[in-house]
Amino acid sequence: MLSHKAFAQGFKLLASAAEIKQFPPEQAGEIAFAGRSNCGKSSLINALLNTKSCSRTSQSPGRTQTINFFAIGRGVEQIVLVDFPGYGYARAPQPLMRAWQALVMRYCHERKALVLLCLLIDARRGLTTQDQIFVKKIGQLRCHLLAIITKIDCLPHAERENLATQIHSDLAQIAKAKTTSYVETSARKNWGILEARNALIELSTAKLGTKATVTNITIRKKNTVQNYSL
Ligand SMILES: Nc1nc2c(ncn2[C@@H]2O[C@H](COP(=O)(O)OP(=O)(O)OP(=O)(O)O)[C@@H](O)[C@H]2O)c(=O)[nH]1
Numbered sequence: 383m384l385s386h387k388a389f390a391q392g393f394k395l396l397a398s399a400a401e402i403k404q405f406p407p408e409q410a411g412e413i414a415f416a417g418r419s420n421c422g423k424s425s426l427i428n429a430l431l432n433t434k435s436c437s438r439t440s441q442s443p444g445r446t447q448t449i450n451f452f453a454i455g456r457g458v459e460q461i462v463l464v465d466f467p468g469y470g471y472a473r474a475p476q477p478l479m480r481a482w483q484a485l486v487m488r489y490c491h492e493r494k495a496l497v498l499l500c501l502l503i504d505a506r507r508g509l510t511t512q513d514q515i516f517v518k519k520i521g522q523l524r525c526h527l528l529a530i531i532t533k534i535d536c537l538p539h540a541e542r543e544n545l546a547t548q549i550h551s552d553l554a555q556i557a558k559a560k561t562t563s564y565v566e567t568s569a570r571k572n573w574g575i576l577e578a579r580n581a582l583i584e585l586s587t588a589k590l591g592t593k594a595t596v597t598n599i600t601i602r603k604k605n606t607v608q609n610y611s612l
């Protein structure tokens with residue numbers, strides 16, 4: 383079972399996969415990070431691991447071009463963090479974008495090791511049409527869905543609650559996950575990172591459909607972690 387210790391013990395890059403046959407063997411549970419290009423997936427993974435060097439980040443969208451698998455933790459605590467290429471970058475070559483997204487979809491639909499899917503949402507944009515299309519395409523999930531709002535340092539405090547409420551109601555319409563939770567973060571300011579780790583630990587081991595496990599997430603700061611069932 384994943385624990386806080388695992389986030390502090392370094393990481394090992396298992397694979398950078400451009401096609402399915404390059405996926406590593408399914409030896410441990412996997413937590414995947416999806417979202418628009420430039421929404422902060424790689425930065426958040428770095429912040430979770432308290433490093434700048436795990437996943438490459440960039441000012442320009444389209445930095446992550448393969449599905450990257452990072453193993454953390456030892457023995458039974460091992461878990462794999464999976465960094466997806468982003469979607470919705472209009473200026474990327476479309477055949478390339480389509481190939482990345484086909485790979486991401488096959489991962490989401492077929493990967494049995496997937497224990498938690500995190501959907502990262504840039505606070506400045508909210509849940510975009512592309513996010514909604516992505517969630518609809520995924521369809522029925524066999525694992526929990528965690529919405530992680532990123533870059534909250536860019537959003538005035540007064541607007542945060544509205545954003546979270548909006549995301550909640552939009553996701554409730556379309557997400558076919560048994561439970562959905564959200565957490566607010568800023569990788570740049572290190573806000574909400576502890577709460578995000580808590581949510582990953584809770585939800586990666588929570589049984590589907592059991593409401594109690596979801597309400598177990600520690601609410602450390604008002605409005606930082608919220609839970610709801612769909
Ligand atoms: N202000 C602010 N900027 C951030 C934050 N997190 C990431 N960024 C910036 O957003 C840009 C994109 O970050 P990445 O982590 O590369 O985004 P990504 O989702 O991995 O992008 P792709 O790999 O292209 O899909 C970089 O310039 C980061 O410095 C944050 O919490 N606050």
Ligand SMILES: [Mg+2]
Pocket residue numbers: 423424425438439445446465466467468
């Ligand atoms: Mg990236």
